[in-house]
Amino acid sequence: MNKVSLRSILSQLLLLLFVIIWILPTFGLFISSLRDKDLLAISGWWSALTTTNVNEIYRMQGMDEQNQADNYFIITDNLFKKNSGKKIETFGITSKKINEFKVGEVAIFKDKSTVTVNEDGLYIWKSENEFTKKKGKRLFITASSPPSFTFDNYKEVLFQEGIGQAFVNTIAVALPSTLIPLIICSYFAYALTWMQFFGRDTLLAIIIASLVVPLQMSLIPILTIYNDFGALFGVAAKSYPGVWMAHTGFGLASTTFLLRNFIKSLPNEMMEAAKVDGASHYDIFLRIIIPLSIPAFASIFILQFLWCWNDLLVGLVFLDQVPSEIILTAKLKELLGSRGENWEILTTGAFVSMTVPLFIFFALQRYFIRGLVAGSVKG
Amino acid sequence: MSILDISLIVCLGIVSFILYFHISNYILDFFGNNNLKRIKFENSIRVLIFIAPACIILFIFILYPVFETIRLSFYDKFGREFVGLYNYNWAVNDPEFKRSIFNNLAWLLVVPTLSTFFGLIIANLADRIWWGSIAKSIIFMPMAISFVGAGVIWKFIYEYRGPGDTQIGLLNAVIVSFGYEPQAWLTIPIWNNFFLMAIMIWIQTGLALVIFSAALRGIPKEMIEAARIDGASELKIFFSIIIPFLEQTILVIWTIITILVLKIFDIIFAMTNGEWQTGVLANLMYDWMFRGGGDSGRGSVLAIVIMIGVFPIMAWNIYKHKQEQKI
Numbered sequence: 001m002n003k004v005s006l007r008s009i010l011s012q013l014l015l016l017l018f019v020i021i022w023i024l025p026t027f028g029l030f031i032s033s034l035r036d037k038d039l040l041a042i043s044g045w046w047s048a049l050t051t052t053n054v055n056e057i058y059r060m061q062g063m064d065e066q067n068q069a070d071n072y073f074i075i076t077d078n079l080f081k082k083n084s085g086k087k088i089e090t091f092g093i094t095s096k097k098i099n100e101f102k103v104g105e106v107a108i109f110k111d112k113s114t115v116t117v118n119e120d121g122l123y124i125w126k127s128e129n130e131f132t133k134k135k136g137k138r139l140f141i142t143a144s145s146p147p148s149f150t151f152d153n154y155k156e157v158l159f160q161e162g163i164g165q166a167f168v169n170t171i172a173v174a175l176p177s178t179l180i181p182l183i184i185c186s187y188f189a190y191a192l193t194w195m196q197f198f199g200r201d202t203l204l205a206i207i208i209a210s211l212v213v214p215l216q217m218s219l220i221p222i223l224t225i226y227n228d229f230g231a232l233f234g235v236a237a238k239s240y241p242g243v244w245m246a247h248t249g250f251g252l253a254s255t256t257f258l259l260r261n262f263i264k265s266l267p268n269e270m271m272e273a274a275k276v277d278g279a280s281h282y283d284i285f286l287r288i289i290i291p292l293s294i295p296a297f298a299s300i301f302i303l304q305f306l307w308c309w310n311d312l313l314v315g316l317v318f319l320d321q322v323p324s325e326i327i328l329t330a331k332l333k334e335l336l337g338s339r340g341e342n343w344e345i346l347t348t349g350a351f352v353s354m355t356v357p358l359f360i361f362f363a364l365q366r367y368f369i370r371g372l373v374a375g376s377v378k379g
Numbered sequence: 380m381s382i383l384d385i386s387l388i389v390c391l392g393i394v395s396f397i398l399y400f401h402i403s404n405y406i407l408d409f410f411g412n413n414n415l416k417r418i419k420f421e422n423s424i425r426v427l428i429f430i431a432p433a434c435i436i437l438f439i440f441i442l443y444p445v446f447e448t449i450r451l452s453f454y455d456k457f458g459r460e461f462v463g464l465y466n467y468n469w470a471v472n473d474p475e476f477k478r479s480i481f482n483n484l485a486w487l488l489v490v491p492t493l494s495t496f497f498g499l500i501i502a503n504l505a506d507r508i509w510w511g512s513i514a515k516s517i518i519f520m521p522m523a524i525s526f527v528g529a530g531v532i533w534k535f536i537y538e539y540r541g542p543g544d545t546q547i548g549l550l551n552a553v554i555v556s557f558g559y560e561p562q563a564w565l566t567i568p569i570w571n572n573f574f575l576m577a578i579m580i581w582i583q584t585g586l587a588l589v590i591f592s593a594a595l596r597g598i599p600k601e602m603i604e605a606a607r608i609d610g611a612s613e614l615k616i617f618f619s620i621i622i623p624f625l626e627q628t629i630l631v632i633w634t635i636i637t638i639l640v641l642k643i644f645d646i647i648f649a650m651t652n653g654e655w656q657t658g659v660l661a662n663l664m665y666d667w668m669f670r671g672g673g674d675s676g677r678g679s680v681l682a683i684v685i686m687i688g689v690f691p692i693m694a695w696n697i698y699k700h701k702q703e704q705k706i
Contacts, residue, residue, distance in 0.1 A: 007613070008507075015504040015514050018497070022518045022581065025532045028549060032535065044547045172385045176392045183396045188433035197426045201704070203434070208700050210441045212689045214642045216664055216682040218444035220451060220675050223668075224458070225439070240385075244392055249440020252433060281425055282404040310525030312645045313665070329527040333649050336531065343535065343547070350531035354524050361523035365516065368523070372586060373593045 033351045034149040037344035053089070054145045055098060060115070060125055060136030072126045075136065080121035086143040091117045098140035109137060117141065153348040161339075162323055163349050166331040170353075172240055173315060173327055174308040177247030178301055181255045184248065186293065189259035190285050194271060204260075210253035219317055222246060226318065238325070243318045250314070251304050258303075258374055262296040263289060299371030302364055306357055328353040396432070403428045445686075448679045456674035466676040470684070478656055479663045480684075482572055486643060486659065487688075490579045491636040495629060497580065498587025503617065505588075506595050515592060519585035526582070526645030533578045534650055539563040568656040575657060578646050583639065587632045594628040595621070634692055641688045660685050 032045045039048070058079045066073050080086055092098040093107050093115070101107050103119050113127035115137075123139065158164040191197070192204055230237030266289070274284050308314075315327040321334070332349050339345050361368060407424055451458050452466055470476045501518055505511030521529060538548030542561055546552040551561040565571045598621065606616050622629075644661035651657045653666070664681035667674050 011504050012508055015501065015508060015511070018501055018504075019514045019517050022521070022584075024549070025536055025581070026520065026524075029532045029535060041547070043545055044549065044552050046549075046552075168382055168385060172389050176389050179393045180396050183393075183400070184432045184436065187400060187429040191426055191429040195422075195426050195429065197423065197430075203430075205697055205700065206437070206442070208696050209693050210437065211696065212638055212693045213441055213445060214638075214682070214685045214689060216642060216661055216685050217448050218440055219664075220668060220678050220682070221444035221447035222440060224447075224675070240388060241392060245436065246440065249436050252437055253441065256433065280408065281422070281429070282408070306523060310528075312525070312527050312648065313661075316665075317668070329525050329645070332527045332531060336534070336649055343538075346531050347535060350528045354528050357523040357525070358520070361520060365519075369519075369589050369593075372522075373590055 029347050029350060032343060033153055033348040034151070035153075035344070036148070036150055037153060037342075040344050040347075041341075048147055048149075051144050051146045053142060054086075055140070055142050058139050058141065060123060060139060062134045062136045063131040064134075066131045072128060073130050075125040075131060076123065078121045079117075079123060079139065079141065085146045085148055086121065087119050088117055088121060088141050088143045090142045092140040093137065095138075095140060099142055115139070153344045154352070157345055157348040157352060161335070161345055161349065162326075163328070163331060163352050165323055166326055166328045167352060169325060170309060170328045173243050173247075173319075174305055176240075176244045177251070177308040178305040180244055181248045181251045181304060182297060182301060185252060185255040185259055186290070186297075187285070189256050189263050190281075190289055192256070192260050193263045194284075195281060207253050207256050207260075211257060213253075215250050215313070218246075218249070219313075222249075223317060236320070238318055238320045240319075240325070243314060246314050246318050247304075247308050247311070251307065255300055255304060258300050258371070259293070259296060261374065262293060266292055295367070295370075298364070298367040299374065302360055302368045303371040306360065306368075309356060399432070400428070448682050448686075451675045452679035452683055454676055456672075456676050458675045462676065466680045469677060470680050475658060475663060476681075479658045479660045482657065483641070483643075483659045483688075485572055486576060486579070486640045487637060489573070489576050490583065490640045491633050493576075493580045494583040494636050495587050495632050497584040498591050498632065499625070499629070501584070501588050502591035502595055503621070506592065515588060519589055521582045522585040524582070526578075527649045529578050529582055530646055530649035533574075533581075534565075537564040537574060565651055565657075566655045571651065571655055571657055575646055575650055578650075579640065579643065583636050586635065590628060590632055591625065594625055598624050638689055638692060641685055 028045045031048055032040055035045065035048050061075050061077050065077065066075050068074070079088075088103050090099040090102055091107070092100040093109060094100075101117075103117060106114050106116050108114050111127070111129075113125060113129075113131075115123055115125045117123045117139065121143075125136070158167075192200060192207075226242055227237045229235075270288055271284055274288060279287070310329065311327075312329040312333065315330050319325045319327065319330075321330060326334070328349075332346075332353055335342075335346055335349055404425070407421060407428065453461060453463060455462050455465075501515070505515050508514070524532075535547075536549045537551075538546075539551055539561060540546050540548070546555050546561055550564065555561055564574050602620060603616055606620060611619070642661050643659055644665065647653060647657055647659055647662050648665070653659075653662045658666075660681055664678050664685070667678040667681060
């Protein structure tokens with residue numbers, strides 16, 4: 001009995017290890033996207049989860065802010081922005097001794113002016129003589145900083161970096177690229193299963209062969225066709241309809257294959273009965289096949305939608321890389337090149353691009369898994 | 380383009396396909412009558428209506444391109460003059476091509492193996508633990524993320540800062556905390572390939588996991604119970620019952636991941652763009668599609684090499700399909 005429970009604990013620990021390794025990268029990205037961008041550049045994301053000590057330098061206000069009270073000239077202000085949550089522990093007035101004074105103690109500058117700093121960042125700088133410098137003196141503080149998160153990065157990325165527009169573009173690419181093949185292939189799969197015609201078996205064999213044809217085989221010829229087509233009719237060679245059709249073409253085989261497998265599994269008797277009653281193939285398709293196929297449609301929709309949403313190559317080759325057409329993945333890749341050091345933009349952008357897949361994943365996981373298990377082999 | 384314009388053309392695109400099927404079938408019904416000869420004719424027209432769009436798209440986007448790519452591989456960079464085997468000859472002697480083949484082979488060896496291996500282990504562990512389904516969910520999650528998104532995630536983990544600075548990349552932070560020097564992981568030739576592969580393994584393990592989990596449910600419980608009563612150890616059960624039972628599944632997963640890895644492009648494009656000797660065939664091909672104004676001959680040769688890689692799998696699929704048809 002002891003041996004069994006030991007084994008159980010060991011296997012739980014092992015699984016836990018796997019889970020931690022698998023979740024940590026995404027978790028780190030998520031945390032980073034919520035952090036202040038300056039902190040993000042100087043400390044690891046894991047340090048944002050606990051209260052940490054930070055050393056910071058601030059400059060006090062200059063002569064313009066001084067007030068006169070009693071016989072003193074006073075400059076007073078708060079070092080921190082509102083609600084920063086930071087608590088000062090020690091401070092200093094020279095860069096050599098940054099921890100010289102405790103909070104509340106009085107520090108004396110060379111010019112006899114004095115300064116005290118409160119825990120919440122409020123300082124009072126007093127002098128008997130009038131302040132004459134435009135800039136105030138520097139303060140070195142050591143503060144404990146609680147975990148703090150902000151949505152600033154999201155605001156910046158969505159509205160200034162063009163990720164918001166790319167998000168819309170991606171929807172414009174992915175939605176038709178999912179629905180068009182679904183419409184076409186449902187008719188096709190029905191015909192392949194329930195209609196008799198010459199060359200049906202050959203067509204099926206071609207579909208199965210096409211399942212694994214790498215999409216690289218199609219890139220150059222299709223691009224040439226698009227360019228010729230654009231030149232012939234004086235329209236843009238790269239456009240949304242072009243991408244939809246490309247995605248439709250590349251998803252056709254797998255969508256047809258999965259749908260056919262499903263339609264084939266439907267009970268034969270129902271179709272026969274409808275036929276005897278004089279229903280045409282179109283009636284059978286609309287009134288029997290479609291309602292019964294909803295779960296299969298859901299699975300295939302999710303697979304194809306995620307594929308189109310996450311695709312980079314097709315969007316790169318068949319769309320112009322301009323703000324009105326660029327898709328999220330291409331935009332992210334562009335940012336990786338141009339803003340490679342701005343991790344706040346990259347992490348937030350990546351997370352924005354993941355929102356839709358993650359939503360689908362958590363809301364519709366059952367259908368997603370069912371589609372995958374149904375044997376998706378995509379070319 | 381405004382959001383309104385975009386939604387308009389999106390709707391137009393989708394609706395036009397629905398209308399095609401509706402209107403064409405409606406017209407057919409309208410002219411139909413009950414004459415037996417006419418019904419036969421009508422049926423063949425209807426078949427045409429049903430399969431025409433798919434067949435046209437299949438022809439334009441898959442069949443024609445396959446033959447066109449083969450043709451282009453024997454032509455010059457503009458696809459105009461016949462050059463025989465010149466492009467193939469170039470490929471064989473090109474150091475970048477050799478490097479890509481070598482890298483692709485390494486990917487093919489490592490990624491499907493480790494993904495399947497991890498998937499199998501995790502599926503078995505999670506099967507017997509009460510929080511197993513949550514664990515499976517988490518490990519499966521990367522499947523939903525794009526390769527580029529995963530690239531950003533992992534680039535952040537591999538981020539390098541100089542030895543004196545605070546490391547913000549997880550991997551270097553761990554290394555430094557053990558007292559080693561930080562490394563710029565993605566720029567160390569040969570090894571960097573494995574750091575890129577880790578990303579693909581991280582993603583594809585989830586695929587293997589869910590398929591294995593489904594297959595595990597198919598193993599008769601009595602068989603395992605009986606083995607346990609006979610005193611077989613868990614390890615013995617795993618190797619003598621579970622593995623043989625999952626043989627087919629292992630093969631299927633292996634093939635799926637192999638096909639994916641053959642075409643791997645996004646991860647390398649986003650992370651290193653083929654620099655520091657990380658290039659693979661698909662990246663080299665993309666490169667030649669546009670390098671120096673584009674070279675369709677060389678690009679086509681590279682596509683064909685990828686195609687040759689999937690050819691055995693394709694032949695096997697058709698063979699299996701034929702077998703099924705016979706039954």
